[in-house]
Amino acid sequence: xxxxxxxxxxxxxxxxxxxxxxxxxxxxxxxxxxxxxxxxxxxxxxxxxxxxxxxxxxxxxxxxxxxxxxxxxxxxxxxxxxxxxxxxxxxxxxxxxxxxxxxxxxxxxxxxxxxxxxxxxxxxxxxxxxxxxxxxxxxxxxxxxxxxxxxxxxxxxxxxxxxxxxxxxxxxxxxxxxxxxxxxxxxxxxxxxxxxxxxxxxxxxxxxxxxxxxxxxxxxxxxxxxxxxxxxxxxxxxxxxxxxxxxxxxxxxxxxxxxxxxxxxxxxxxxxxxxxxxxxxxxxxxxxxxxxxxx
Amino acid sequence: xxxxxxxxxxxxxxxxxxxxxxxxxxxxxxxxxxxxxxxxxxxxxxxxxxxxxxxxxxxxxxxxxxxxxxxxxxxxxxxxxxxxxxxxxxxxxxxxxxxxxxxxxxxxxxxxxxxxxxxxxxxxxxxxxxxxxxxxxxxxxxxxxxxxxxxxxxxxxxxxxxxxxxxxxxxxxxxxxxxxxxxxxxxxxxxxxxxxxxxxxxxxxxxxxxxxxxxxxxxxxxxxxxxxxxxxxxxxxxxxxxxxxxxxxxxxxxxxxxxxxxxxxxxxxxxxxxxxxxxxxxxxxxxxxxxxxxxxxxxxxxxxxxxxxxxxxxxxxxxxxxxxxxxxxxxxxxxxxxxxxxxxxxxxxxxxxxxxxxxxxxxxxxxxxxxxxxxxxxxxxxxxxxxxxxxxxxxxxxxxxxxxxxx
Ligand code: SF4
Ligand code: SF4
Numbered sequence: 001x002x003x004x005x006x007x008x009x010x011x012x013x014x015x016x017x018x019x020x021x022x023x024x025x026x027x028x029x030x031x032x033x034x035x036x037x038x039x040x041x042x043x044x045x046x047x048x049x050x051x052x053x054x055x056x057x058x059x060x061x062x063x064x065x066x067x068x069x070x071x072x073x074x075x076x077x078x079x080x081x082x083x084x085x086x087x088x089x090x091x092x093x094x095x096x097x098x099x100x101x102x103x104x105x106x107x108x109x110x111x112x113x114x115x116x117x118x119x120x121x122x123x124x125x126x127x128x129x130x131x132x133x134x135x136x137x138x139x140x141x142x143x144x145x146x147x148x149x150x151x152x153x154x155x156x157x158x159x160x161x162x163x164x165x166x167x168x169x170x171x172x173x174x175x176x177x178x179x180x181x182x183x184x185x186x187x188x189x190x191x192x193x194x195x196x197x198x199x200x201x202x203x204x205x206x207x208x209x210x211x212x213x214x215x216x217x218x219x220x221x222x223x224x225x226x227x228x229x230x231x232x233x234x235x236x237x238x239x240x241x242x243x244x245x246x247x248x249x250x251x252x253x254x255x256x257x258x259x260x261x262x263x264x265x266x267x268x269x270x271x272x273x274x275x276x277x278x279x280x281x282x283x284x285x286x287x288x289x290x291x292x293x294x295x
Numbered sequence: 296x297x298x299x300x301x302x303x304x305x306x307x308x309x310x311x312x313x314x315x316x317x318x319x320x321x322x323x324x325x326x327x328x329x330x331x332x333x334x335x336x337x338x339x340x341x342x343x344x345x346x347x348x349x350x351x352x353x354x355x356x357x358x359x360x361x362x363x364x365x366x367x368x369x370x371x372x373x374x375x376x377x378x379x380x381x382x383x384x385x386x387x388x389x390x391x392x393x394x395x396x397x398x399x400x401x402x403x404x405x406x407x408x409x410x411x412x413x414x415x416x417x418x419x420x421x422x423x424x425x426x427x428x429x430x431x432x433x434x435x436x437x438x439x440x441x442x443x444x445x446x447x448x449x450x451x452x453x454x455x456x457x458x459x460x461x462x463x464x465x466x467x468x469x470x471x472x473x474x475x476x477x478x479x480x481x482x483x484x485x486x487x488x489x490x491x492x493x494x495x496x497x498x499x500x501x502x503x504x505x506x507x508x509x510x511x512x513x514x515x516x517x518x519x520x521x522x523x524x525x526x527x528x529x530x531x532x533x534x535x536x537x538x539x540x541x542x543x544x545x546x547x548x549x550x551x552x553x554x555x556x557x558x559x560x561x562x563x564x565x566x567x568x569x570x571x572x573x574x575x576x577x578x579x580x581x582x583x584x585x586x587x588x589x590x591x592x593x594x595x596x597x598x599x600x601x602x603x604x605x606x607x608x609x610x611x612x613x614x615x616x617x618x619x620x621x622x623x624x625x626x627x628x629x630x631x632x633x634x635x636x637x638x639x640x641x642x643x644x645x646x647x648x649x650x651x652x653x654x655x656x657x658x659x660x661x662x663x664x665x666x667x668x669x670x671x672x673x674x675x676x677x678x679x680x681x682x683x684x685x686x687x688x689x690x691x692x693x694x695x696x697x698x699x700x701x702x
Contacts (some may be wrong), residue, residue, distance in 0.1 A: 023427075216501035
């Protein structure tokens with residue numbers, strides 16, 4: 001038996017830590033395990049992926065998991081994100097665990113041949129930890145569904161959270177959160193079947209262009225990449241309190257603040273990444289925050 | 296033009312002047328310094344119309360060179376040995392930027408231990424950098440290859456930087472006859488550099504961007520490889536025109552007395568002259584000896600090597616470099632070129648010699664041919680030869696004893 005789990009999250013949500021918690025838990029539970037993250041130079045909020053494999057025999061795979069048995073989707077906005085594409089290659093009969101407030105039928109990525117479990121992990125994290133860090137919750141959901149025993153899971157969880165330097169207090173809050181998720185779910189009997197996939201290799205001649213230089217001629221094209229969907233919390237200006245002092249404008253690291261035609265400060269939600277620096281800097285506390293809801 | 300006596304360094308500087316280079320970022324290192332000193336003095340006295348800047352290191356020098364090339368300047372620079380290694384990070388960038396500048400490398404063996412004389416570990420450390428590489432045997436070749444390098448590098452099919460290599464001392468400081476091409480003909484051969492998308496404030500273009508994904512990186516790397524391969528075709532055309540204008544013929548490889556040769560020595564750079572001498576001596580003794588010189592090193596002329604070695608009894612690859620734990624660097628490249636060849640030589644003898652400029656006698660080179668013959672007759676195995684003469688070893692032992700080195 002081998003189980004391949006692919007985590008999809010946004011930078012800062014704890015996808016890498018979740019993959020390590022699961023790896024350590026499985027390893028502690030007597031399995032062979034392997035985990036690894038993949039990310040670019042992007043920052044908080046950008047789509048990231050992490051992988052855990054565990055098996056009762058030697059693991060002869062490595063790297064990106066193209067055909068997962070389980071996908072763990074840590075942000076609702078990723079379900080339909082073409083770059084993250086979390087359901088891609090999920091085996092028939094596989095399991096998707098999605099952090100969302102939507103019902104399973106709406107968050108299944110169009111796949112009716114897989115089991116989908118939905119949980120509102122963000123809410124739980126905000127209530128228990130005070131911030132939307134989901135590693136413990138999502139790892140608990142996967143570990144329980146995969147039938148990893150409670151003792152091994154908590155062992156892996158505590159080891160990994162200490163490894164990232166969390167205080168005992170924060171670790172125990174995470175253990176409580178994870179325990180609640182773990183107790184709520186039941187092991188899922190998985191009988192998965194790999195989707196057929198044939199790699200069509202192209203010859204070098206198809207790759208070679210007459211030029212093939214790295215020149216980017218359509219400069220300024222970063223404007224077409226909207227980073228607003230990296231946001232977990234959304235700043236909202238209370239115009240009753242705001243005096244248009246423009247302090248937030250000066251501090252916004254993304255230049256996502258502008259002055260509208262009416263002369264009032266406005267937020268460009270296509271590019272605001274939800275760092276909430278504006279909220280911290282506003283002298284009149286005129287910026288509030290709401291949880292992002294992308295439905 | 297009238298033949299002149301000049302060093303390889305002066306030939307390089309002269310060719311840069313003939314190429315009407317716009318910009319020369321520089322940093323001194325023995326045995327290269329004469330090149331940039333010569334250029335600096337010409338620029339100062341007004342006989343060369345280029346901007347000359349001394350940077351604070353070879354790394355900055357290469358960065359400035361690549362950037363200026365992208366801006367549309369024809370760029371020339373020079374380094375050697377440790378300097379090339381210090382610039383190494385930027386070599387990979389400049390080729391990735393597709394900036395067709397020309398870099399002279401004056402070969403000098405790498406430390407440690409320290410020596411100033413040549414071998415080719417420095418330039419071959421840049422073997423995989425994406426720079427084209429042309430290696431010269433004579434001071435004449437130095438001048439001619441610089442001009443050819445610009446033509447090929449700036450060819451729209453190629454757009455890659457190039458290294459022209461010359462050996463320290465044996466070319467750099469050696470004066471011999473050079474016929475410099477005339478400026479008017481060079482101007483016909485080498486039109487002003489006109490890149491497709493130079494960086495201009497009025498026409499922004501981004502170069503060498505972070506792609507962050509393996510498939511995009513692969514796309515660009517495969518294209519860089521394809522462009523390097525196209526350099527062979529571009530070189531062939533340019534060399535044809537060069538021959539018409541100046542009467543000197545250059546191919547990617549050079550054959551010497553190969554007509555009926557059974558035993559062929561493959562080598563490169565200035566010591567090739569010693570190889571030719573050995574061929575002549577062997578011929579005098581009735582041995583069918585010949586020589587194959589590698590002039591173009593990147594792209595590697597594998598097909599030409601195979602064509603010229605087909606049907607020979609035994610070949611030897613003389614490597615003036617060493618990859619510790621492997622042997623010579625050219626040996627596996629030549630072997631790979633022959634692998635699928637029907638009628639390949641029955642043996643390929645690896646020879647390492649001339650490290651740190653270790654001198655080679657004519658007899659020493661002849662013994663390489665003797666070994667090839669013995670291998671051909673089946674009386675010796677093609678075990679690698681590491682050239683060292685007895686008197687050299689005893690001199691070394693004396694020095695080591697004086698130094699208290701336990702031998
Ligand atoms: S800092 Fe606060 S008061 Fe000032 S413009 Fe921004 S939201 Fe308005
Ligand atoms: S949260 Fe505020 S400071 Fe941060 S990107 Fe959005 S508008 Fe700018």
